[in-house]
Amino acid sequence: MIKRGLSIFDPPNDLVDASGVTPKLGEGERVLWIGTPGWFSSFFCTNSWGMPAVLVAAFILYRGLYVRTAAQYAIDGLIAWRWGVVGFTVFFAFIINFVALYMGGAFVYILTTKRMMVKVDRTRLLVRLFQYFKKVSDADGFAAYDLRYLNGARVYAGPLGYGNVSVSYKVGTFGSLRGDLDTYKSEPVFRRARRYVKVYFRSVVFFHPAETFCNVYFGIKDVDRLGDLLNDQCAAHLSKR
DSSP: OOOTTOEEESOOHHHHHHHTOGGGOOTTOOEEEEEOOOHHHHHHTTEETHHHHHHHHHHHHHHHTTSOOHHHHHSTTHHHHHHHHHHHHHHHHTHHHHHHHHHGGGEEEEEESSEEEEEEOTTSHHHHHHTTTTTTBOTTSEEEEEGGGGTTOEEEEOGGGOEEEEOTTTBOTTSOBOSOGGGOOSSOSBTTTTBSSEEEEOSSOEEOTTOOTTTEEEEETTHHHHHHHHHHHHHHHHTTO
């Protein structure tokens, strides 16, 4: 059964069938990994650079509650309104995280020997509203990317093995592809390290400015191990060209 927080390498056949990917597999293609964003990992891995600034603003507003004059305290509803502003500011700081908690249930990530796939649940309100993956997914909600598009992907791994796989340099805001697949070379993008996909370890995993839910496979468990597997598959796939 497909549930939140999965990260299964070499998944059993019943899990592969439950994901609905079996009819999509080509000849000789095999599923290597199935993952879904978890609850905690979705919240943890979708911090943004704007969050600290908004939290500082909330702290300033909070501090301002205690430097009011006696006349201001006497104004009916003023302090309650100020507390409401502080609460809304704190909520706004975590708005992306709250959206991620909802959006995490819309995606199933699947890695095969030939492609990286995303299964999208189109019944989700925000998926329909923002038309995520609409132009690149099929009638069953599957968006498939050739492994050559992952050459140069960045994996950000944080504590507990949670993290994101960023392909924002090749996958656009709504999942559309940038560039021509025929222009890709077989050499690793990270030539100094001889890596196709590079893993970066961070104490806090951030959403970077150009990233969205479409160009980041977010909230994944065992993401460092997945990064190594992606690197191996890219190397094997591109070397056949």
